[in-house]
Each structure stands twice: as C-alpha cells, then as structure tokens.
Amino acid sequence: MKLSKDIYVFIEQRDGIIQNVSYELLGEANSLAEDIGQKVVGIILGSEIEVMAKNLIMYGADEVIVVDHPILKEYMTESYTKAMTELIKSNEPEIVLFGATSIGRDLGPRISARIRTGLTADCTSLCIDPKNKGLHMTRPAFGGNLMAVIKCENHRPQMATIRPGVMQAMEKDENRKGIVRNVAIDFSNIGNEVEILEIIKKNKKVTDIAKSKYIVGGGRGVGNTKNFEMLNKLASTLGGEVAGSRAAVEAGWIDADRQVGQTGKNVKPDLYIACGISGAIQHVAGMENSGMIIAINKNETAPIFDVADLGVVGDITTIIPPLIEAIKKAKAEGMDYIAPSSLKYMGMENILFNKKDGIAYLTINRPRFLNALNRKTLLEIGAVVDLLENDESTLVVIVRGAGGRAFVAGADISKMQDMNVEEGEEISTLAQTVFSKLKKLPQVVIGAINGYALGGGNELAMACDIRIASSRAKFGQPEVKLGLIPGFGGTQRLQRIVGQGYSKELIFTGEMISAEEAYRIGLVNRVVPPEALNRVVNDLALKIISNGSKAVKLAKKSINEGGNVDLESGLAIENRDWTNCFTNEESKEGMKAFVEKRKANFKDFK
Amino acid sequence: MNFNLTSTQKLLQDFYQRFAEKEIKPLAKKMDEEERYDLELLEKMQKCGFFGIPYSKEYGGAGADTMAYVLCMEEVSKVDASSGITISVHTSLCCSCISDFGTEDQKQKYLRPLVDGSKIGCFSLTEPNAGSDAGGQQTSAVLEGDYYILNGSKVFTTNSGFADTFIIFAVTDKASGTDGISAFIVEGDSPGLTVGANMPRMGIRASSNCEVAINNLKVPKENMLRREGEGFEIALKALDGGRIGIGAQSVGIAQGALNEAMQYVRERKQFGKPIAAFQNTKFKIAEMQTKIDGARLLVWRAALAKDDKKEYSDLAAMCKLFGSEVANEVTRVCVQLLGGYGYSREYPVERMMRDAKITEIYEGTSEVMKMVIAGSLKI
Amino acid sequence: MKILVCVKQVPDTSEVTLDPITNTLIRKGIKSIINPDDKAGIEAALKLKDQVEGSQITVISMGPKQAEIALREALAMGCDEGYLVSDRKFGGSDTLATSTILAAALKKIGFDVIITGRQAIDGDTAQVGPQIAEHLKIPHVSYVEEFEVDGDALIVLRQFEDRYHKIRIKFPCLLTAISGFGEIKYLTVAGVIEAEKKELKYLNYEDLKDLLDEGCIGLKGSPTKVVKSYTKEQKSQGTLLKGLTTNEAVDAIMARLKEGHIL
Structure with a gap:
C-alpha cells in the first residue's frame, strides 16, 4: 500500500478570486493533517492562476498543485473532473475536500462516480477516528433536524463537500513556507458536447420575501416611512428584502404582501434582522425558524429578544446608518480575516497578535503542532504580555489557539526529552513567570478554548480570568503519564479553581475530561457550540468594554489580590480599591448617569 | 371492511x-x-x-x-x-x-x-315564508305557450351573486301541495331575474348569498326538469346529497380549528411551559380529535353508500347532524384554548366558530335531520 | 424524443418538528411528497415535450412500494408512463449505489434526455444526478433553471451563486433541475383520476441483473456508511447586549454577519 496520506483541498477560484470556503478548508485540513501526519495540498485549476498559489500557502497549504490551462478558465464539469481525477489517480491522496458550493457539488459527485469512491455531501464537521485513522464526516439531514456521522472505510480517497462558513480559516501567515508544483494535463480529447455560450453575471431580483435569503423586518418601533426607507436600504445593501409586522403594514409603511407572521407570510431566511419589532407571538410564528435572528429594539424586555441570536438594545436610527456603511465597506474589501485596523507585531513566529478597539487578540499559532508550547512560544507570549502591561488603550485580552483542533495541547514534549535538570527548571520558571504576569495584567484576560487544553494548555487557560469553552474542547493534566508533574502552575492553580478533590483526581489519573465535565466542576465559565465560540467571546468582551474601564481594572485587582489572603485582609483590599474609585471622574459620570436615568458615557475617561 | x-x-x-x-x-x-x-x-x-x-x-x-x-x-x-x-x-x-x-x-x-369549470350554478328553493317547510312555496309558474312565466321571490340563495345557472323551484299547481312544485333551469342573465344585495350574516361571510326577485321571468318549457309536479322530489334528492357535503364541510371546519389550536398550544408558553404540556389541554384535544374522526367516518359511510347506489338519506342526515354539532363544539373549545388571541381576529378560530353555526341550519336544520333519521327508523 | 425523469419520494421536511420537551424528531404524521426539485424536473420534461413533437415522458422512482403514489402524482401531472425500481437488494444504498442502480434502469428503458432534480430535501446531497450521468458516460449540466431546444442540443441556463452560464449541451445528456423551474402547475382532479388508468411498471434486481454488479449495489456496494445519527442540539440562548455605543453595536452585528458568512 502506498503511504501517501495527503489531504487534497480543491481550491475554488472564480475570476481569479479564491473563494472563502477554500481558505476554510485549508484551515480544517491543517487540523486533520496533524492526526494523520501528512501534508495539506491545495489544488488550483484555472487559467493564469499561478500567482494565487502563494496566498494558499500563507493560509495553510504545504504544497500547491497548479493546473494552468485556458480550458479551465471558467468552471466546466468535464475538464475539471478530468484534471482532478488524474491528479487523484496518480497521487492517491487519503482525503479530498471540496466546498459545498454549486461547483463543488457538481464536481464532487462526478469524480466520485468516475473513481468509485464515497462522497459525503454538505458536511459541517470532520474528525479522524483515533482507532483506524479514518475520516468521520458529520452532516445535517432531514432538513437540518438530524445530524448523521458518515464514514468511508474501504474506499480511498475519502471525499467530502464542506458547507461554506462552518470551518475556521487559519490566520494569514506571510512567513509560512510551502512548495508550488505545476502539473500539465492533456485536455485534447475533450469533445464539444458541452460548450459555454455566454456568462451572465447577475443576481436575479427576488420579490417574494419568502424566497429571500436575507430579510430586514420592521415593526411599530420603526416610527415612520422615512425610517422604513432606511431599512429598505439596509436590505438592498445586504442583497435581501424588507418585510414588516402587522403593525407596520397597518401603519401603511409597507405593502401587505411583505407582512411576516400569522396573518402574513412564513419566512425562513438565512438572516432576519428585526428592527423595532416587539415580537408578539403572531409575528414570531412567522420568522422564528430563520437561520440567524438579529434584533434591535429600544425596549430591553421586548419578547423578540427571546428568539434572537443577537439582541441589541438601542435605537435603530442611530445604529442602522453606520451598519449600512460597515456592510458596504466589508463587501467592497472582500475576504480579510485580520481586522484592517489591527497592528501586527512582526518578528514573532509562533504567535499572532493584533488589537482592535480596546480588544487584543493573542493567538498561539502552531496549528500543526496543536499549538504546543516550546521555549520560543513562551518567550513570545511573555513579550506580548509585557507590551500589554502598559497598554492603556486595551481593556480585554483574548487568548486563543489557531486552527480548529487545539487551544494548546501541552508543552512541546519532543523538545523536552533531552533536557537536563537545569533546563527543566528553567522552562518551568519561564512558563510560571509568563503565566503569572498574564494573570496579573491590568486587563481582563479571556481564554477562548476551541480544542485540546492539556497540560501547559490547561495551565495557560487557568491563567486567564475567564474561560469560555467550545463543546469540542478537552481538558486535562496528563503529566503523570509521562512521569512528570504539572510544572506551569497546574498543581497550584487547578486546586484554587476546582478545589483539591477534582484537582487531585485530574492530576493523579492524567485523564482528559470533556467541556461539559469541565463546566460541571467549574473549570470553565460556559460551553458553547464550536462555531459560536469567537462570537460569544467577542460579545463578552464588548459587554465588559461598555463598562467603566477603571472600575473593571480595579475590580480585577481586588479579586486577584484577595484570592491569596484571608477574608479580613481581602476586605481591606476591597476597601482600598473602592475608595480608589472615588478619585476618578469615571465613577462620577457613572453615578450621575444612573441618577439621571441615562446611559453613562465612559468613553471620555478611557 | x-x-x-x-x-x-x-x-x-x-x-x-x-x-x-x-x-x-x-x-x-x-x-x-x-x-x-x-x-x-x-x-x-x-x-x-x-x-x-x-x-x-x-x-x-x-x-x-x-x-x-x-x-x-x-x-x-x-x-x-x-x-x-x-x-x-x-x-x-x-x-x-x-x-x-x-x-x-x-x-x-x-x-x-x-x-367543466366554465360556469357556476346555484339552487333557489328557500323563500321568505318557506324554510324547513319547503312545501310552502309561493313562487308561481304559469304555462303560456312555449314558456312558463315565473313570479315570486327567493332568499338565502348561495352563489347567486355570480351564478350563471339557477335551479328555481316554483308552484305549477297550487291545489296539489308538494306534488304541485316543479323545477326549472334558468339562465342567470334572464330578464325578470334580479339578484339583490348580499345578505349580511354571522358566518360564511365570504360566500355570496342573496335575495332573488322573480318578476315575469320567462322560462322556456324545455328547461323544466322532468315533469310538472316532480320538483319537490328533485329538491329532496338533491338535498340528501348536499347533506353529505355539509357533513364534510363540518368535519373540515372542526379539523381546521383543531389544527390551529394544536399549533398554538405547542408554541404558546404560560407559567413557564407550553400550554400543550397541561393535562387540560391534552384531554380537550384528545376528545375533540376523537369526535372529529367519528364525524368523518359517518361522512365517508354516507359517501360510499351514495357511490354504491345504496339508500343513503338517513346516513346523510346522520353525518350532517353529528358533524355540525362537532364543528360547533370543537370551534368553541378551540377559541377557548387560544384565549384572548382566539377571540381576536388575528387568528382564524373565531371565524371558524362563526362559520360553524350555519352547518346546523342550512340544507335542513338539525331538527329536520332528526326527523329524517327517526323516519328511517320507522318510529 | 424519449424523456426520462427521475423522482424521489421524500418526507416533507418543512413539516418536521422537534418535540419541545424531549427534543426528539416527531416523525409521525409527516407527509410524503415528490421532492420539490424533482417536481421542477417534471415541469421541465413537460415543457420539453411541448417543444418536441412526438415526445414521451417516462417517470422513474427508486424506493419501496409506497413510492407508487409519487409516481401516480407524476402521471397525474402529465407523464406518460411510470417505473418503480424496487428490490430488497437495493436497500441501504448510498448515493453511489443508488446512482448505479438507476443508471442501469435508465439504460434498460432507453432515453434521449434524462432530467433529475438537483437535490432531495431529505438528504440534500445533489449527487445522484451527476453520478448517473457519469455511469452512463453522458455529459450533464446541473442547477439548470431554464432551457430551450436547439437542433441536436439544448441551450440551458446553469445557475451559480454569482452568475449564470448559458450552455449548449448535445443529446443524449442529463440535466438536474432547480425548484422554481417555471411555475409548478396544480394537478387537476381529472388528471388524478386519469392517472389511475396509466400503467405503472416495475423493475427489480432480476430485471436489471445483466447490467448490475451485485457488489456495487445495496449496503455492500455503498462506500459510505452511517456511523450514528443524533438530533441537533437545540438552539442555544441568544446574547443580549445593552448599553453599547453605536460603534460597538455595529461591530457586534458585523461580527455576527461575518460568522454567519452573510458577508
């Protein structure tokens, strides 16, 4: 048997633009590659597309195979099938991934029938079965009500189309290395049974709101026709349709055929933005099955918030105009996984660091090694922590791991096996110092734990103030299995978080626990679905930022210091910091606003 | 079976x-x-x-x-x-x-x-003074040459507002009572046939239901159905069949209301749980569905008897009698299950409750149905 | 012209609900329907029949005996004859095995053009159409929205997310049709009654065995296997943000739009 176990990713390009889903697949392929120990190969077909290969490497491809031929300029089933089939037959990859787009879903089945292997459509999650290294593919069925796990045991390659938007792309790393290989394919025997006569770029206008993918709905709270015009603009910017509640129809702001609810239409768009809609049961009945519901309403007790994925308490007339601008801008800029205003610190190999609007993101970026901590990574974290210590403009730090599999899977054991006593002591001292500094940062540190948090990873997580875990995350202190004990703070911090009983059980057995179990014993604050992790953490950061920054920092200080002393001394610390609050203008504004029944404006004091 | x-x-x-x-x-x-x-x-x-x-x-x-x-x-x-x-x-x-x-x-x-779907028909039997006692017809038809001349007035004629073809019953022989009634096919645009305003009603308000004035309406002789004096028999036969339809309509109204209510009780939460989780709700729904199924089986029995060319007037009467009672009870309970929303026009159950009432009245009242059923039992 | 249409009988997934208390699928009482894209395929076939004189439409479904009603409906819509491809040996087939069996049946019946729906609402795979075309070694175009006859070929409009291709494809070929292919006309009562008289034929393994390798059908011939299935976790509680500045509110909403890949 051939030992090649490469993961092929079909890179979808249209007019020379790589589609987002391809970056996502490269990210996912990277985490899978770790488990089966082989490389990620991006396959790009097209005409004059070689320049794009470099980009693919920066996003996670180890190798890029380029088939450059005029016949491949526009997608056509036969030429693409031929190219892919020949590459697959000659290289025998283990896995082939496609985006579940109108191209991937046309190409995949044709290839699978030609080489007679299985194809699983529209997957939302992939993982490697630890027993036989086979691919387990999870996909929704039955209208999304049922999830099925599919395997393809006896045929190779294992192929899947992956739904766009569910996998995590890696952050762009300009220093990433990889090779580019040009392959020539002979297309001379392709006949003229099928030919493209014309390419029409257009979006057919949908007028039946029930068929629209995005709906902006307005209710009584919209107030007048002029404001409804604004909703219209938001809808057209998104490429969707505007709709209304019964109240809006009766007020004459919108036509009756755009009414959503019991007496109107039942809609199920991918996105429903409810503006100024209170959410009476009659309206909710018509839209609650929407893919994502965002509600904006002045009244925070409005029932619409019960069904909303995101509720924003606020005034639509101030929020929507800048939202329209932001959407336009995002659409114009296209794909960009790094916030445009972020500051990237160069010269770091193993971590990525950027900041935006008061939030700093510290990403451990060694997905191929499940983000394992080595000496260099620890030093780089330390350097960033030093920078943050005096950073007045940042209030929240989010710590996360790159790729979809691991937060940090532990210390880099391969580098440790040859260490002598002195070196062993040094690495522990280094890690303890860095983690303690992180814990003591004036800012709030949130750990976004997306996957394995083992050994040094769990210890890093415990050095964060708040831990939010994806349901895929796993926790543990497995050191005893290697004849070691936790050395980056594990024997001390774990007992302070979950108590000695659980702490001892975890450390003595070295076993991993699930995110749910970690939640049960109090190791993490919350468990959320994997795709929601970033958002939940961001929302949490936003909530914290909206408060007085001086108060938040003083509160952290008070809690931190009090944790190490007896209650009497702790209360004295609190008394000191409470008093301290009165020395700044922030508290004056906060209390004044409370008395005046308005929202405090803390911005000027940051 | x-x-x-x-x-x-x-x-x-x-x-x-x-x-x-x-x-x-x-x-x-x-x-x-x-x-x-x-x-x-x-x-x-x-x-x-x-x-x-x-x-x-x-x-x-x-x-x-x-x-x-x-x-x-x-x-x-x-x-x-x-x-x-x-x-x-x-x-x-x-x-x-x-x-x-x-x-x-x-x-x-x-x-x-x-x-074939190109024209709509209606049926003019009921008169201001002849309801359940359909034999008390006052509209007259007098033969003059090749035409019958009709005079009188009809009420509650469903579909009359847009019908192309009318079946009109009129008395050709006053002395013979019900044996003096005849049936005529009349074209909707005939001079002398005037369709009045829609009658304001409690339910089935979307249907057309008007008064029909008949003044010196000339109907060609060949438009009489069968012979003079056979009209009453024709009307009764038609109504027997019609009652199966009303039975089915009643089942529909009831099932429609129950479906609305079931959807509502699953979604509506009170005291922290869907109201479907309360035993009162479950029991009410179980009772209603049982009754509806019973009514439906009676309707199917009557329909099958008609298709098999068996005697079915008692079966038709039973399905209408029971079906209409079920429709009324079920719609009333459904309004109650939806509470204030049930009473509001936002939800269709209040309309269904208003609509249900007529099923106990038209094409023979419940009382007439009981007469028919009792008659078939020969007591 | 011999037009073959493949249809699948599927549960009406738009009616599927979860029991709010046990969070399990309520399977009882779900109606079976002709898969909507396949219905669009039937409409496309009827349109093609109108354009080419002397055409005959044959509708085929693979499934258990209950799928007869789907074929009856197709006949009521105007198809001329129906075939039910059914055999215990076909059970457990994944898309590859299904397409292998259907391809054999289609070959046996004979065709000039095959029309399938793009995808079925129960599985949403969109695989069977292209796979049939590959087994039969004929070209296909999927996601077809409109078409017209052009001599020995069809000119079709192929939909992509961001564009259309106008494609000329020669017979014999296969198209996969998208819902919304013209207006779905209602049945007529007379059509349904008439369909009762049209012939339904049956094809089983014995009828097709010359064209089929037993190792390529049913559970044994299916490369993919279901390991397990479970009901999706219920929608988690949403987030409510208050006291945000306008910019923060916009950022929070934008983060969601990006996460949902709406942007």
Whole structure:
C-alpha cells in the first residue's frame, strides 16, 4: 500500500478570486493533517492562476498543485473532473475536500462516480477516528433536524463537500513556507458536447420575501416611512428584502404582501434582522425558524429578544446608518480575516497578535503542532504580555489557539526529552513567570478554548480570568503519564479553581475530561457550540468594554489580590480599591448617569 | 371492511390540501372581512376541477366519485368554510339536479359548462315564508305557450351573486301541495331575474348569498326538469346529497380549528411551559380529535353508500347532524384554548366558530335531520 | 424524443418538528411528497415535450412500494408512463449505489434526455444526478433553471451563486433541475383520476441483473456508511447586549454577519 496520506483541498477560484470556503478548508485540513501526519495540498485549476498559489500557502497549504490551462478558465464539469481525477489517480491522496458550493457539488459527485469512491455531501464537521485513522464526516439531514456521522472505510480517497462558513480559516501567515508544483494535463480529447455560450453575471431580483435569503423586518418601533426607507436600504445593501409586522403594514409603511407572521407570510431566511419589532407571538410564528435572528429594539424586555441570536438594545436610527456603511465597506474589501485596523507585531513566529478597539487578540499559532508550547512560544507570549502591561488603550485580552483542533495541547514534549535538570527548571520558571504576569495584567484576560487544553494548555487557560469553552474542547493534566508533574502552575492553580478533590483526581489519573465535565466542576465559565465560540467571546468582551474601564481594572485587582489572603485582609483590599474609585471622574459620570436615568458615557475617561 | 384511502384518494386529498393551504388560506381572512368571494380564486378552483368532481368525463366532469368530492369539501373547509359551501351548492345542489333528472339536451347545454369549470350554478328553493317547510312555496309558474312565466321571490340563495345557472323551484299547481312544485333551469342573465344585495350574516361571510326577485321571468318549457309536479322530489334528492357535503364541510371546519389550536398550544408558553404540556389541554384535544374522526367516518359511510347506489338519506342526515354539532363544539373549545388571541381576529378560530353555526341550519336544520333519521327508523 | 425523469419520494421536511420537551424528531404524521426539485424536473420534461413533437415522458422512482403514489402524482401531472425500481437488494444504498442502480434502469428503458432534480430535501446531497450521468458516460449540466431546444442540443441556463452560464449541451445528456423551474402547475382532479388508468411498471434486481454488479449495489456496494445519527442540539440562548455605543453595536452585528458568512 502506498503511504501517501495527503489531504487534497480543491481550491475554488472564480475570476481569479479564491473563494472563502477554500481558505476554510485549508484551515480544517491543517487540523486533520496533524492526526494523520501528512501534508495539506491545495489544488488550483484555472487559467493564469499561478500567482494565487502563494496566498494558499500563507493560509495553510504545504504544497500547491497548479493546473494552468485556458480550458479551465471558467468552471466546466468535464475538464475539471478530468484534471482532478488524474491528479487523484496518480497521487492517491487519503482525503479530498471540496466546498459545498454549486461547483463543488457538481464536481464532487462526478469524480466520485468516475473513481468509485464515497462522497459525503454538505458536511459541517470532520474528525479522524483515533482507532483506524479514518475520516468521520458529520452532516445535517432531514432538513437540518438530524445530524448523521458518515464514514468511508474501504474506499480511498475519502471525499467530502464542506458547507461554506462552518470551518475556521487559519490566520494569514506571510512567513509560512510551502512548495508550488505545476502539473500539465492533456485536455485534447475533450469533445464539444458541452460548450459555454455566454456568462451572465447577475443576481436575479427576488420579490417574494419568502424566497429571500436575507430579510430586514420592521415593526411599530420603526416610527415612520422615512425610517422604513432606511431599512429598505439596509436590505438592498445586504442583497435581501424588507418585510414588516402587522403593525407596520397597518401603519401603511409597507405593502401587505411583505407582512411576516400569522396573518402574513412564513419566512425562513438565512438572516432576519428585526428592527423595532416587539415580537408578539403572531409575528414570531412567522420568522422564528430563520437561520440567524438579529434584533434591535429600544425596549430591553421586548419578547423578540427571546428568539434572537443577537439582541441589541438601542435605537435603530442611530445604529442602522453606520451598519449600512460597515456592510458596504466589508463587501467592497472582500475576504480579510485580520481586522484592517489591527497592528501586527512582526518578528514573532509562533504567535499572532493584533488589537482592535480596546480588544487584543493573542493567538498561539502552531496549528500543526496543536499549538504546543516550546521555549520560543513562551518567550513570545511573555513579550506580548509585557507590551500589554502598559497598554492603556486595551481593556480585554483574548487568548486563543489557531486552527480548529487545539487551544494548546501541552508543552512541546519532543523538545523536552533531552533536557537536563537545569533546563527543566528553567522552562518551568519561564512558563510560571509568563503565566503569572498574564494573570496579573491590568486587563481582563479571556481564554477562548476551541480544542485540546492539556497540560501547559490547561495551565495557560487557568491563567486567564475567564474561560469560555467550545463543546469540542478537552481538558486535562496528563503529566503523570509521562512521569512528570504539572510544572506551569497546574498543581497550584487547578486546586484554587476546582478545589483539591477534582484537582487531585485530574492530576493523579492524567485523564482528559470533556467541556461539559469541565463546566460541571467549574473549570470553565460556559460551553458553547464550536462555531459560536469567537462570537460569544467577542460579545463578552464588548459587554465588559461598555463598562467603566477603571472600575473593571480595579475590580480585577481586588479579586486577584484577595484570592491569596484571608477574608479580613481581602476586605481591606476591597476597601482600598473602592475608595480608589472615588478619585476618578469615571465613577462620577457613572453615578450621575444612573441618577439621571441615562446611559453613562465612559468613553471620555478611557 | 377497510378504512384506508386508496392511493388515488390519498393523492387527491394531498392535492386539495396543498391547494387550500397555498391558495385559499391566505385569502380567507380578507374575504370574510370584505364579505366578498375572490373571483380569481373561484377561477383557479374551477381550473383545477373542483366544480365538477363527481360528474362523468362524458359531460366534462372529472370522472371521480362522491368520496373524491367529500375529501375536497373537508380540505377546502379546513381553511375556509365559505369556499366549501360555494363548491357544495354548485356541485351537490345545482349540478346534481341536472345530472340526475335532466334530459340529454339539458345535460349538454347546462351540465357540461357547469362541471367543466366554465360556469357556476346555484339552487333557489328557500323563500321568505318557506324554510324547513319547503312545501310552502309561493313562487308561481304559469304555462303560456312555449314558456312558463315565473313570479315570486327567493332568499338565502348561495352563489347567486355570480351564478350563471339557477335551479328555481316554483308552484305549477297550487291545489296539489308538494306534488304541485316543479323545477326549472334558468339562465342567470334572464330578464325578470334580479339578484339583490348580499345578505349580511354571522358566518360564511365570504360566500355570496342573496335575495332573488322573480318578476315575469320567462322560462322556456324545455328547461323544466322532468315533469310538472316532480320538483319537490328533485329538491329532496338533491338535498340528501348536499347533506353529505355539509357533513364534510363540518368535519373540515372542526379539523381546521383543531389544527390551529394544536399549533398554538405547542408554541404558546404560560407559567413557564407550553400550554400543550397541561393535562387540560391534552384531554380537550384528545376528545375533540376523537369526535372529529367519528364525524368523518359517518361522512365517508354516507359517501360510499351514495357511490354504491345504496339508500343513503338517513346516513346523510346522520353525518350532517353529528358533524355540525362537532364543528360547533370543537370551534368553541378551540377559541377557548387560544384565549384572548382566539377571540381576536388575528387568528382564524373565531371565524371558524362563526362559520360553524350555519352547518346546523342550512340544507335542513338539525331538527329536520332528526326527523329524517327517526323516519328511517320507522318510529 | 424519449424523456426520462427521475423522482424521489421524500418526507416533507418543512413539516418536521422537534418535540419541545424531549427534543426528539416527531416523525409521525409527516407527509410524503415528490421532492420539490424533482417536481421542477417534471415541469421541465413537460415543457420539453411541448417543444418536441412526438415526445414521451417516462417517470422513474427508486424506493419501496409506497413510492407508487409519487409516481401516480407524476402521471397525474402529465407523464406518460411510470417505473418503480424496487428490490430488497437495493436497500441501504448510498448515493453511489443508488446512482448505479438507476443508471442501469435508465439504460434498460432507453432515453434521449434524462432530467433529475438537483437535490432531495431529505438528504440534500445533489449527487445522484451527476453520478448517473457519469455511469452512463453522458455529459450533464446541473442547477439548470431554464432551457430551450436547439437542433441536436439544448441551450440551458446553469445557475451559480454569482452568475449564470448559458450552455449548449448535445443529446443524449442529463440535466438536474432547480425548484422554481417555471411555475409548478396544480394537478387537476381529472388528471388524478386519469392517472389511475396509466400503467405503472416495475423493475427489480432480476430485471436489471445483466447490467448490475451485485457488489456495487445495496449496503455492500455503498462506500459510505452511517456511523450514528443524533438530533441537533437545540438552539442555544441568544446574547443580549445593552448599553453599547453605536460603534460597538455595529461591530457586534458585523461580527455576527461575518460568522454567519452573510458577508
């Protein structure tokens, strides 16, 4: 048997633009590659597309195979099938991934029938079965009500189309290395049974709101026709349709055929933005099955918030105009996984660091090694922590791991096996110092734990103030299995978080626990679905930022210091910091606003 | 003995249901409030063949049977009882008179356009002073040469606002009581036939239901159904068939209301749980569904008897009597389950409750049904 | 012209609900329907029949005996004859095995053009159409929205997310049709009654065995296997943000739009 176990990713390009889903697949392929120990190969077909290969490497491809031929300029089933089939037959990859787009879903089945292997459509999650290294593919069925796990045991390659938007792309790393290989394919025997006569770029206008993918709905709270015009603009910017509640129809702001609810239409768009809609049961009945519901309403007790994925308490007339601008801008800029205003610190190999609007993101970026901590990574974290210590403009730090599999899977054991006593002591001292500094940062540190948090990873997580875990995350202190004990703070911090009983059980057995179990014993604050992790953490950061920054920092200080002393001394610390609050203008504004029944404006004091 | 529908019947039921959900349901509220039937909808139903279901292909009908017809009545009435009665009066009362009693010429001239979906029919029997006592007809018909001259007035004539063909009953021989009544086919645009204003009503408000004034209306002799004096028998026969349709309509109204209520109780939360989780709700729903199923089986029994050419007037009376009572009880309980929302016009159950009442009255009141049933039991 | 249409009977997934208390699928009482894209395929076939004189439409479904009603409906819509491909040996087939069996049946019946729906609402795979074309070694175009006959070929409009291709494809070929292919016309009562008289034929393994390798059908011939299935976790509680500045509110909403890949 051939030992090649490469993961092929079909890179979808249209007019020379790589589609987002391809970056996502490269990210996912990277985490899978770790488990089966082989490389990620991006396959790009097209005409004059070689320049794009470099980009693919920066996003996670180890190798890029380029088939450059005029016949491949526009997608056509036969030429693409031929190219892919020949590459697959000659290289025998283990896995082939496609985006579940109108191209991937046309190409995949044709290839699978030609080489007679299985194809699983529209997957939302992939993982490697630890027993036989086979691919387990999870996909929704039955209208999304049922999830099925599919395997393809006896045929190779294992192929899947992956739904766009569910996998995590890696952050762009300009220093990433990889090779580019040009392959020539002979297309001379392709006949003229099928030919493209014309390419029409257009979006057919949908007028039946029930068929629209995005709906902006307005209710009584919209107030007048002029404001409804604004909703219209938001809808057209998104490429969707505007709709209304019964109240809006009766007020004459919108036509009756755009009414959503019991007496109107039942809609199920991918996105429903409810503006100024209170959410009476009659309206909710018509839209609650929407893919994502965002509600904006002045009244925070409005029932619409019960069904909303995101509720924003606020005034639509101030929020929507800048939202329209932001959407336009995002659409114009296209794909960009790094916030445009972020500051990237160069010269770091193993971590990525950027900041935006008061939030700093510290990403451990060694997905191929499940983000394992080595000496260099620890030093780089330390350097960033030093920078943050005096950073007045940042209030929240989010710590996360790159790729979809691991937060940090532990210390880099391969580098440790040859260490002598002195070196062993040094690495522990280094890690303890860095983690303690992180814990003591004036800012709030949130750990976004997306996957394995083992050994040094769990210890890093415990050095964060708040831990939010994806349901895929796993926790543990497995050191005893290697004849070691936790050395980056594990024997001390774990007992302070979950108590000695659980702490001892975890450390003595070295076993991993699930995110749910970690939640049960109090190791993490919350468990959320994997795709929601970033958002939940961001929302949490936003909530914290909206408060007085001086108060938040003083509160952290008070809690931190009090944790190490007896209650009497702790209360004295609190008394000191409470008093301290009165020395700044922030508290004056906060209390004044409370008395005046308005929202405090803390911005000027940051 | 078999209670299962055939695959053709299932397919029809499914088709009626999809049509009703998509085409009729969205208009039901508006039509009720405007008290006007949507004529575009009428045309769509005609195109699908809803107005000629149990009539043979030979005359342009769908070539189906009474079972196929009652399935349609139930599905349509589930979302809108007015649509149900519009079909029913046309099919069971008007067309059946011509189909069962008409000459070949009459069938070709009048039945064909009615059942092939190009014309609408109605049935004028009831008069201001002749309701349950239909024998007390006062409209007169006098033969003058080749024409009968009709004079009188009719009330509660369903479909009259847009009907092309009327079946009108009139007295040709005053001395003979019910044996002196005759039936005529009358074209809607005949001079002397004046359709008055729509009668304001409690329920089935979308259906057309007008007073019809008859002044020196000239009807050609050949438009009489059968012979002089046979009209009353024709009317009774038509009404027997009509009652199966009303039974089916009643089942539809009840099932439609119950479906709405079931959806509501699953979604509505009070005291921290869906109200469907309360035993009172579950028991009420179980009782209602049981009664509806009972009523439906009575309807099917009557329809099958009619298709098998067996005696069915008592069976028709029973399905209408029981069905209409179930419709009234179920809609009332459903309004209660929806509480304040049930009483509001936002939800359709209040309309269904208003619509249900008429099923105990028209095409023979419940009291008349009991007379028919008792009569068949010979007590 | 011999037009073959493949249809699948599927549960109406738009009616599927979860029991709010046990969070399990309520399977009882869900209606079976002709898959919507396949219905669009039938409409396309009827349109093609109108354009080419002397055409005949044959509708085929693979499934258990209950799928007869789907074929009856197709006949009521105007198809001329129907075939039910059914055999215990076909059970457990994944898309590859299904397409292998259907391809054998289609070959046996004979065709000039094959029309399938793009995808079925129960599985949403969109695989069977292209796979049939590959087994039969004929070209296909999927996601077809409109078409017209052009001599020995069809000119079709192929939909992508961001564009259309106008494609000329020669017979014999296969198209996969998208819902919304013209207006779905209602049945007529007369059509349903008439369909009762049209012939339904049956094809089983014995009828097709010359064209089929037993190792390529049913559970044994299916490369993919279901390991397990479970109901999706219920929608988690949403987030409510208050007291945000306008910019923060916009950022929070934008983060969601990006996460949901709406942007």
